[in-house]
Amino acid sequence: MSTEPSSSGGHGHNLLLVLLLVTGVQAMATLSVLSLATLAPAVSAHFGVGAHFVGYQVSIIYISAAAISLIAGTLVRRWGAVATSQYALLLCIAGVLGLSTGNLLIVVAGSLLIGAGYGLTNPAASHLLFRFAPAAHRNLLFSIKQTAVPLGGVLAGLMLPALTALAGWRVALLAGSGLSAALFLILHLYRRHFDSDREPGRPLRKNLHYAMRLLAQRRDLIRLSIMAFCFSATQLSLMSFAVSMLVQDLATSLVIAGTVVSLMQGFGAFGRIFWGTIADRFTSGIPVLIIIGILSIASSLVMVFIDRTWPFAAVIALLCVFGACAIGWNGVFLAEVARVSRPEEVGSMTGMVLFFTFSGVVVGPTFFATVYGIIGSYPMAYGIMALFPIIGTLSLRGLGSTSPRH
Structure with missing residues (x-):
């Protein structure tokens, strides 16, 4: 099968199917990543730690994700994209099963597996x-x-707290793994069709060194990587600690907090489509990413003033605006990476820049958890996190004129 994009009728049908499959895989992987964070107020008692310690677990996940992303593009070319997606789901399933044991060492190992899958x-x-x-x-x-x-986050927020209330947190985690297993079987039906362009003999080490040298020569991709590092740190801090902030600082129940965060994630999903539509009107996604950065900075700073005197509707509104921005940037970013890469390098360059994205996710929740441990306030910690979108937005200055490569 040709590696060139096409808009013919047959390819149009393939495009819809591909879009459904890859969206499903991403949702299930995200559900796995956010499982423990969503249930942190309930699970933290089992481990005898504060809920904010989930930031360190999220960081472990993304250390693993950052490491695997360096060779992910080459693995896609060797195994095929659908087969790689199946392996990703298997790793996530195994990781969540590890989380459900409640054994701290196995939880660490499970988190590493989830990260590799993601x-x-x-x-x-x-x-x-x-x-x-x-x-x-x-x-x-x-x-x-x-x-x-964000849809994976919505699913986590709606499903996991409710199942925890009914049957316990272990059952809730196992239910999420069951959904991933079902999607694994569905993917197998299309593996031969979509993986016809794989290259089983493609060397790993040679391609890794080539991709790293190529990235080092590309100023536009380096600056996009800096932005992704900062924006992802903001995004995962928002997603990982919003439930704990609502429960501990605003005294809401776990189920209500999960519902509110699901709404926030829903606005993040809407934001991704909205920003993607706007970006297609430009020759570059850079102006849209700058707007997203400015709005994320403003949202972070306003978070400082949240307390129990706020109308709950105002809290929800702020979280939804923050979610639409801080969770809404990724699609435009990935499309921009593809736009400035050569067709045969899209997978490799995506993997390389995602190394920096995942590194930001490692730093962000860890930084947030450390700040919270010092000041003891989730809203204040969110305000301090404004440093990240400030740096990320500044890194984009002057990139709007970059011409497309294909």
Whole structure:
């Protein structure tokens, strides 16, 4: 099968199918990543730690994701994008099963497995979408796929606390793994069809060194990587600690907090489609990413003033605006990476820049948890996190004129 994108009728059918499959994989991987964070107020008592310690568990996940992303693009070319997605789901299933044991050492190992699975998802999805997505709609299509991240968060917020209340947190985690297993079986039906372009003999080490040298020579990709590091630190801090902030600082119940955060994630999904649609009107996604950064800075700073005197509707509104921005940038970013990369390098370059994205996720929740441990206030910690979108937005200055490579 050709690696060139096409908008023909047959490819149009393939595009819809690919979009559904990669979106499903991303949603299930995100559900796995956020499982423990969503249940932190309930699970922390079992481990005898504060709920904010989940930030360190999230960081462990993304250390693993960052490491695997360095070779993910090459693995996609060797195994095929669908097979790689299946392996990603298997790793996530095994990891969540590890979390359900309640054994601290196994939880650490399970978190590493979840991270390895998560790190494989985006290069595989970018490889498939680039083959079938028309260039004129690429920002929107990448953004639709990236709605899977907040939708996975919505699923976590609605399903996991409710199942925990009914049957306990272990059962809730196992239910999420069951959904991933079902999608694994569905993917197997399409593996031969979509993996016809794989290259089983593609060397790992040689391609890793080549991709690293290529990235080092590309100023535009380096600055996009800095932005992604900062924006992802903000995003995961918002997603990981919002439930704990609502429960501990605003005295809401776990179920209500989970519902509010699901709404916030829903606005993040809407934001991804909205920003992707706007970005397709430009020749570059950079102006849209700058707007997102400015709005994220403002939202972070306003978070400082949240307390129990606020109308709850105002708290929800702020979280929804913050979510639409801090969770809404990824699709435009990935489409921009694809836009400035050569067609045969999309998977590899996606993997390389995601190394920095995942590194930001490692730093962000750890930094947030450390700040919270010092000042004891979630709203104040969110205000301090404004440093990240400030730096990320500044890194984009002057990139808007970058011309497309294909």
